[in-house]
Amino acid sequence: MFRKKNFIFNNIPNTDMNVILVTFDDEQLNTIDVSYSREISSEEYSASNPMYIVNESEPEEITISLMYVDSLDRPLQWNDDKIMEIKKWLITDRFVSFIEQDSDYTLYLMCSRIEKRMVLPSMVGVLECTFKPLTSYKYLEYSTSVSVNGSKSLGINNPTDEIYKPIIKITNSGSTSSTIKINSFSITGLGNREVVTVDNLICTVFNNNGLNRFSTCNRAWIVLEPGYNVLNISGNCTVEILCQFPMPL
Numbered sequence: 001m002f003r004k005k006n007f008i009f010n011n012i013p014n015t016d017m018n019v020i021l022v023t024f025d026d027e028q029l030n031t032i033d034v035s036y037s038r039e040i041s042s043e044e045y046s047a048s049n050p051m052y053i054v055n056e057s058e059p060e061e062i063t064i065s066l067m068y069v070d071s072l073d074r075p076l077q078w079n080d081d082k083i084m085e086i087k088k089w090l091i092t093d094r095f096v097s098f099i100e101q102d103s104d105y106t107l108y109l110m111c112s113r114i115e116k117r118m119v120l121p122s123m124v125g126v127l128e129c130t131f132k133p134l135t136s137y138k139y140l141e142y143s144t145s146v147s148v149n150g151s152k153s154l155g156i157n158n159p160t161d162e163i164y165k166p167i168i169k170i171t172n173s174g175s176t177s178s179t180i181k182i183n184s185f186s187i188t189g190l191g192n193r194e195v196v197t198v199d200n201l202i203c204t205v206f207n208n209n210g211l212n213r214f215s216t217c218n219r220a221w222i223v224l225e226p227g228y229n230v231l232n233i234s235g236n237c238t239v240e241i242l243c244q245f246p247m248p249l
Contacts (some may be wrong), residue, residue: 010049018070022126059136086114105141162246167241173193
C-alpha cells in the first residue's frame with residue numbers, strides 16, 4: 001500500500017526512530033514471537049470522533065514492515081531496548097495520524113499487533129506491524145485563509161461526492177459591535193483580536209480561552225457541497241478554513 005520508506009506517525013518522523021518501511025522476502029524470515037496484540041473495533045471510537053464515517057463493515061487492517069537501520073539505511077540488529085522504544089511509539093490508546101512521505105493524505109490508525117520476524121541467528125529483520133484504520137477513508141488535508149476589511153469571496157473545491165462541514169477559525173479585527181458574515185452564517189459581539197473556532201459538523205463555537213460563544217452566532221452552519229463552492233465573507237476579520245476531505249482508500 002505504501003511506496004515510500006519514510007512516514008510520520010503520531011507527529012513523529014520514522015527517521016527519529018531509526019526505522020524505515022521495507023518490503024521483504026517472507027521465506028527468509030522467522031517469526032520469533034508476537035510482541036504485542038489486541039482486538040480493536042473502530043465502532044468503539046465513533047461517538048467521540050467527529051471524522052468517523054459509518055461503514056457497512058469494519059475497515060481492513062493495514063500491515064507494514066519496519067527495519068531498524070543506520071544513517072545510510074543499512075540494517076542493524078534488533079535488541080530488546082530498541083523494540084521497546086518502537087512499541088512505546090506505535091502503541092496508542094486512540095487513533096492517530098499516519099502520513100506517508102510526499103503524500104497529501106492522512107490516515108488515522110491504531111496499532112493492533114507487532115510481530116518480530118528475523119533472519120536467524122543475526123536478529124536482522126523487521127517488526128511486522130498491523131494497524132486498524134478508523135475508517136475506510138484517507139483524508140485530504142486542505143486549509144486556506146483570507147483577511148477581509150469589507151467583503152471578499154473565497155472559492156473552495158470539495159473533491160468528494162458528499163457534503164462537507166468544515167472547521168472555520170475567525171479572528172475579529174474590528175470592535176465588539178462588528179458583525180462578521182460567511183454566506184448565511186453571522187457572528188457578532190466578539191472582542192478585538194478574539195479568535196473563535198466554528199465546528200460546522202458538531203455545531204460548536206469556542207474561543208481560544210475555551211469560552212463557549214455559541215450564543216453570539218445565528219447557527220446558520222456552513223456546508224460545502226460536492227464540487228466548487230463560493231464563500232462570501234464580509235466584516236473586518238481573518239477567516240481560516242480547515243478541511244479533511246474523506247477519500248476512499
